[in-house]
Amino acid sequence: MRFDVCNGDADGLCAALQWRLQHAGPVQLVTGLKRDIALLERAPARPGDEVNVFDLSMQRNLEALQHLLDSGVRVRYFDHHAVDVIPVHALLDAQIDGGRDVCTSLLVDRRLDGAHRAWALVGAYGDNLTDVADRLAVDSGIDVAGRDVLRHLGEAINYNAYGEDEADVCVAPAQLYAIMVQYRDPWDMRSHEGVFAEMDALRRSDLDRGRACPTHWQDAQASVRMLPDAPWSRRVIGCLGNELASADPQRAHAVLRPQSDGGYLVSVRAPEGSRLEAQAFCRRFGGGGRAGSAGIEGLPSADLSRFLSAFAAAPWTR
Helix, strand or coil: CEEEEEECCHHHHHHHHHHHHHCCCCCEEEEECCCCCCCHHHCCCCCCCEEEEECCCCHHHHHHHHHHHHCCCEEEEEECCCCCCCCCCCCEEEEECCCCCCCHHHHHHHHCCCCCHHHHHHHHHHCCCHHHHHHHHHHCCCCHHHHHHHHHHHHHHHHCCCCCCHHHCCCCHHHHHHHHCCCCCHHHHHHHCCHHHHHHHHHHHHHHHHHHCCEEEECCCEEEEECCCCHHHHHHHHHHHHHHHHHCCCCEEEEEEECCCCCEEEEEECCCCCCCCHHHHHHCCCCEECCCEEEEEEECHHHHHHHHHHHHHCCCCC
């Protein structure tokens, strides 16, 4: 039996999709919303099975990974999040790269020699690697109109992964993947599937609400924005963080919203060329991620002042 385990955002879904288009056959998909990081434990693999993992922090899934390997399960792991130690095991094929200019979709693209490049670009655009994706698209002969379609698809798919539960999002990630996997060509999918126009329209509406929220605090090197707790803010927090970082790349950005069960969800973007990585900062508060983009799932309310003070004092550009 084969299992594909992936994050439900654009990078995770597009990475898994590339692999499955190249390696067709029966497979069980395990995915979830952006916040569902510890997904590997949900794969009911048995000795001799194969598990492919895409865009899930190995650091957060180490225990489940070790259990699978020790049970005789072969694991192929593609990811770009920081990990302290990668296990050494005969059954593990790990492709881990935490560089600022890479995402999981691009790691799979490298392994497959660009066999499904357009889908890799959808994932990269969705992961806010716009400059990297543009350069690769130009090298691949994709014109401006074609790049725009891929970028809008990536942004819409990525936006759809954010929420506290599936009631918050336009379509559950597993259902979205079932649509995507029918198409080898993302432009063809965009022409035939109306759900992407619905997702994009909702994303734009939510972004308008996010932009209207006043800045909580800002100085020359960093900015903090606080959102209310509402379905739209649960969906838009990551996209808003990406937009703020793209519009003002020399400043660090933190976007926070209260969670219904207490505490705060935090999305952090590091400035371009920052001495401090976003994931290194977020790990101080129990979070994680990668160099340019990271987050904290469940910052306790009692730690809010400490977080804000640390964010303001961090050497983002100094």
